[in-house]
Amino acid sequence: MEKYIISNDANCKYCYKCLRNCPVKSISFSENKSIVIDEQCIVCGTCIEICPQNAKNYKKDLDKLLLLFGNRFVVSIAPSFFAHFDNPFKVIAFLKKNGAIVNETSLGAEYVSREYEKFDKTVISTACPVVVELIEKYFPEKIDFLANVVSPAVAHAKILKKLYDFPLVFLGPCIAKKRELEGYFDVVITFEELEEVFDENFDEAFPDAPYPNMGRYYPITGGIIKNTNFQNHITIEGVENIKKFLSRLDVIDEKYFIEMSACVGGCIEGPCSRKDISLIEKKTRLLKSIKKLPKGDLTEFDIDLKRKFLSQKKEVQYSKEEIQKVLISMGKSDKSKELNCSACGYDTCQEKAIAVLEKKAEKEMCITYLIEKVSSVSNMLVEETPNLIIITHNGKIVYKNKVARLKFMSLSNVKIMELVKNINNNQIEEMEINGRRYKFLTKRFLLPENSGEVFILTDITKEIEQEEKMKMLKKQTIEKIEEVLNKQMLLAQEIASLLGESIAETKSHFVEFKKFMEE
Structure with a gap:
């Protein structure tokens, strides 16, 4: 059942663009419907961004926020907030006018950074929920590399619950936060959702204390590293790049801090962030806001920031015979026919066959299978039609269907060519064949690119x-x-x-x- 990414069946045109771009192939096509498989999805939002028909969207919770307006509630604003809005300080004023206490998620990031620094081994940052889900579901053998620390948003929720007894709202650029923060925040909305109700007719206002400091750099490339003191570090961005990196990651002697982000450019390029301004503009906006914001000293809060990670990989094993049976049914009887063209969305024909067994895909998603199927049906129709069909090329006969072969059995191709070469289109032509006179209703037309000429003769002698x-x-x-x-x-x-x-x-x-x- 779809929970976070929602499919609009009426809009889906079966172009398979979402599947081709989904890094984990968590989309199912069946019975003229395209749906996201929630338990396999890492909620990266790629399918929403890539769909040309707007057939994918995400779960919206703006109505829940509006129910809080007029009462006291607390909003945790992700640090990328200042890169997204044209007038972020007016947005803060708008929220406060409607009853909100506004605090920065960056405060939680500072606590998380301190935990990262305690590791004496190579670790992967856990601020990005997409990265965490990717590893738990598809690379569980790499779980030990994950720093067993909660994300800045979760850390901030724990701090806010120490400070306030009001409903908590998280505001950010990420759809995956909607799943990660269940149980920590009462409402999770995106910047896009807030824009639907934001009114600019307000003066500017700052967030409420306590204030963070370096944690505000978290949403840009290298921002997490900037908060730690690791000598050896590396940044990997983009789910495909992360997959390649993880597939080759092994135990190393040196201690490295690996900053990972599903979005290339960091959280300021999140799936629900602005697409009409450049990465440079977003980074510039953030840095200007950081200079303008009050700086704080880290207040001590007694909160547990530890987290355990568990394998969520669900893999059904299919035998070679089962896979081969599906491949054969798609016309791939040998390796030479396994083109691995990815047109269906899967990287290999073997992966596609497994998806068919899992009932995630249909055989008809294979373009070569469809072409062969259509061709075979067309060939059968041509071969079995009661009309005589002759195809010529450069004055020579290259094909006769079954009826034509039987009718002209005793005639050479040269003689047949003499009979048909002068016939007219949509005329009744009389021919003598084997001493008997026949009358045919004729049609003739050229094939594309002068690749031949087709003659169709309908025997109307009896009529x-x-x-x-x-x-x-x-x-x-x-x-x-x-x-x-x-x-x-x-x-x-x-x-x-x-x-x-x-x-x-x-x-x-x-x-x-x-x-x-x-x-």
């Missing part, structure tokens, strides 16, 4: 013979009627003379009857 028989029968019938009428006329004249009546009226009736029969 014409039947029509001629009917004409003869009608003629004989009319002649017989006329003979009977003449006899009746003579009889009528005799009777009329005996009775002394006029024959004129009777004659006119017989003439009308004869005319009717002729028509």
Whole structure:
């Protein structure tokens, strides 16, 4: 069941663009529906951004926020907040006017950074929920590399619960936070959602204390590293890059801090962040806001920041025989036919076959399978049609269907070519074949790019013979009627003379009857 990424079935055109770009292939196509498989999804939002039909969207919670307006509540604003809005300080004033206490998530980031520094081994940052889900679901063997520390948002929720007894709201650029922060915040909304109700008619206002300091750099590339004192560090951004990195990550002697972000450019490039301004503009806005914001000293809060990570990988094993059976059913009877073209969305034909077994995909998603299927049906129709079909190229016959082969069995291709080369389109042509005369309704047309000419001959000999028989029968019938009428006329004249009546009226009736029969 879809919970965070929602599919609009009416809009989906089966272009498979979402599947081709989904880093974990958590999209299912079946029975004319495209749905996101929630338990496999890492909520990166790629399918929403990439869909040309707007067939994907995410769960919205703005209505829950609006219910809080007019009462006291607390809003945790992600540090990328200052890169997204044109007037972020007016947005803060708008929230405060509607009853909010506004605090920065960056405060939680500072506590998380201190925990990172305690590690004496290579660790991966856990601020990005997409990264955490990716490792738990698809690289569980790398879980030990994850720093067993909560994200800045979770840390901030723990701090806010120490300070306030009001509903908590998280505001950020990330859809994955909606899943990660369940149980920590009462409402999780994105910048996009807030923009729907934001009113700029306010003066500027600052967030409420306590204030963070360096944690405000978290949403830009290298921002987490800037908060720690690791000598050896590396930044990996983008889910595909992270997958490649993890597939080759092994135990190393040196101690490294690995900053990971699902979004290239950091959180300021989150799926629900502005797409109309550049990365440079966003970074510039953030740095200007940091200079303007009050700086604080880290207040001590007694909060537990530890977190455990568990494998969520669910993998069903299929035998080689089962996979091979699906491949054969798609026309891939040997390795040479496994093109691995990725047109269906899967990287290899083997992956596609497994998806079919998992009921995530349909065989018809394979473009080469569809082409072969359509071609085979077309070939069957051409071969089995009762019409004679002949294809020529450069004055030579290159194909005859079954009926044409039988009809022209005793004729050479040269003789057949002589018979058809002068026929006209949509005409009735008469031909002598094996001493018998046939009449054909003909069609001829050129194939694209001068690749040949097609002649279609529909045998209408029987129909014409039947029509001629009917004409003869009608003629004989009319002649017989006329003979009977003449006899009746003579009889009528005799009777009329005996009775002394006029024959004129009777004659006119017989003439009308004869005319009717002729028509």
